[in-house]
Amino acid sequence: MDSASRFTLQGCLHGARLTLPLMPGLVVFASAFGTAAQQRGLSFEQALATSAFVFAGAAQMVALEVWQQVWAPGTILGIATVTAVVNSRMVLAGAAIQPWLRGEPPGRLAANLFFLTDASWLIATRYREEGGRDVGVLFGAGIALWALWVVATVPGYLAGALGGEPRRFGLDVVMPIFFSAMLVPLWRGARAARPWAVAGAVALVVQALVPGYAFIVAGALAGAVAGAFLE
Amino acid sequence: MSPIRDWIAGPAGPYLAILAMTAATYLCRAGGVFVMSRVLITPRLERGLRALPGSIVVATVLPLAVQGGPPAALGLIAALAAMAWLRTELAALAAGLAVVSLVRAAGY
Numbered sequence: 001m002d003s004a005s006r007f008t009l010q011g012c013l014h015g016a017r018l019t020l021p022l023m024p025g026l027v028v029f030a031s032a033f034g035t036a037a038q039q040r041g042l043s044f045e046q047a048l049a050t051s052a053f054v055f056a057g058a059a060q061m062v063a064l065e066v067w068q069q070v071w072a073p074g075t076i077l078g079i080a081t082v083t084a085v086v087n088s089r090m091v092l093a094g095a096a097i098q099p100w101l102r103g104e105p106p107g108r109l110a111a112n113l114f115f116l117t118d119a120s121w122l123i124a125t126r127y128r129e130e131g132g133r134d135v136g137v138l139f140g141a142g143i144a145l146w147a148l149w150v151v152a153t154v155p156g157y158l159a160g161a162l163g164g165e166p167r168r169f170g171l172d173v174v175m176p177i178f179f180s181a182m183l184v185p186l187w188r189g190a191r192a193a194r195p196w197a198v199a200g201a202v203a204l205v206v207q208a209l210v211p212g213y214a215f216i217v218a219g220a221l222a223g224a225v226a227g228a229f230l231e
Numbered sequence: 232m233s234p235i236r237d238w239i240a241g242p243a244g245p246y247l248a249i250l251a252m253t254a255a256t257y258l259c260r261a262g263g264v265f266v267m268s269r270v271l272i273t274p275r276l277e278r279g280l281r282a283l284p285g286s287i288v289v290a291t292v293l294p295l296a297v298q299g300g301p302p303a304a305l306g307l308i309a310a311l312a313a314m315a316w317l318r319t320e321l322a323a324l325a326a327g328l329a330v331v332s333l334v335r336a337a338g339y
Contacts, residue, residue, distance in 0.1 A: 021324050046245045053253040063252055071244030072236065080251035087259035089287065094263030096283040099272075101264060113261045125284050173299065173306055177327035179292045180307040181314040186285045199286035200293040207294040219290025220283065227282020228275045 004133070005100060007108065011136025016144035018123045018137070025174030026119075026145060027152040029057050033064075034156025040064045044157055051153040055146055056117065058213070059086040089216045092224075093121045097138070100128055104135060115142025118175065122182050129185045194230055199223025301339045306331035 030051065037047035037060075054060055063083050068075045094116065101109055112135065120141035127137050187193065203219025210218075239247060270276070296304045310327030314320070 021321050042245065046249065049246070049249050050252070053249060054256050056256050059252070059256060067248070068244070071239050071248055073239060076239065076244075076248055076251050079248050080255040083252040084255040084259060087256050089291075090256075090259040091263040091266075092283060092287055094260060094265075095267045096263075096280060096287065098264045098267035099280065102268070109264070110261065113264060114257060116260045122288075129284075173303055173327065173331050174324065176292055176295045176299075176303065176307060177310040177324055178320065179288050180296075181310050181320055181323035181327075182288050183285065183311060184314040184318070186288065192282075193285065195282035196285045196289040199282075200289040203290035203294050204297065207297070215294045216287070216291050219294075220287040223286020223290065224279040224283045227286070228279030 005103060005135050006133060007104070007135045007139070009136065011134030012140030012143070014134070015120070015123060015127075015137035015140030015142075018127070019119065019141050019144045022119050022145070022174065022178065023148060025172075026148055030149045030152035031156030031159075033057065033060050034153040034158075036061065036064050037153075038157045040067050041069060042067065047153060047157050048150065052146075052150045054083065055115070055149060056083070056087055056090075057149075059083045062086050086213060089118075089213075089220065090116060090121075092217065092220050093118070097121065097124060097128070100124075101135060112139045112142065115139065115146050117142065117145055119145055119178070122178055126182060126185050195223040195227035198226035302331045302334040305334050 033051065034047055037050065042050070042064075050060055050063075054063075059082075063079050063086075066075070066079050066082055068079075094113065101112075104112070116138070120138055123141045124138035127134075183196075199219040199222055201219075202222035203215040206218040207215040267280075272280070292307060296307050306327045309330040310323040313326035314323035316322075
């Protein structure tokens with residue numbers, strides 16, 4: 001009966017709590033961005049604005065590679081394209097949770113999607129797999145990650161020193177660990193996992209042939225197509 | 232030099248770049264939801280969507296495990312095992328980080 005989605009403050013707080021294990025890795029990553037931004041010649045305000053408005057770790061790092069001292073229409077278009085390519089996986093992440101978001105009022109949905117990241121997507125997907133219906137979980141997780149992301153950009157920019165150490169404590173593998181752990185709650189038996197095998201195989205082939213992170217989108221799409229056509 | 236080019240080359244340039252990145256990112260975040268809300272969900276499409284979360288996860292993690300060598304691969308296996316056994320992310324995280332650090336400390 002109560003299968004319709006809802007959006008509550010308790011859901012938001014629950015979502016924020018679920019981000020806690022990710023916080024140390026996030027702080028290190030955001031600090032590393034702050035440091036790299038400072039070295040690339042971004043002003044403090046520009047680095048902070050990038051973290052606050054773009055709020056996409058990998059894309060921000062890659063965009064620094066094409067950051068200019070003097071801008072032209074072509075280089076603006078270039079940095080937008082690079083950002084879109086790195087974030088293209090979010091199109092698929094959004095498609096995957098869309099059934100859950102049906103019936104959300106457009107304004108609240110638009111705001112919620114501004115804060116959508118890999119981490120909040122993982123948290124929300126797990127929550128939903130376990131029968132959760134509160135869309136606030138996605139929003140709360142997104143806001144909590146966003147706030148810390150913006151704040152942690154500051155010490156990295158000012159000190160320029162926090163960026164070097166993530167490997168020592170293995171913090172660079174926190175997101176991959178979170179991703180792989182997700183497979184357990186998603187598991188619905190070997191039959192349902194056949195598309196995953198297709199996704200993995202295609203991702204490995206694309207990784208070997210194409211530079212960058214195209215393997216995520218290629219593999220994920222292949223898995224979805226396999227899921228649609230494997231009976 | 233046109234006035235628009237001058238404006239982009241001036242102090243506004245970095246902020247226009249950030250604005251362009253913001254727009255590109257938001258289009259990616261909202262695009263999938265927007266498109267799927269306008270599409271008739273057939274049973275076939277629904278099966279595809281159901282396979283999508285696991286496919287995204289595998290397509291992300293498997294190449295990273297291969298790229299990261301023995302520490303990453305063993306760490307991710309340890310995380311999976313801990314998650315299957317204890318069913319909490321914190322256990323998976325602890326097991327994964329411990330194995331990665333140990334294997335790296337061993338010199339890989």
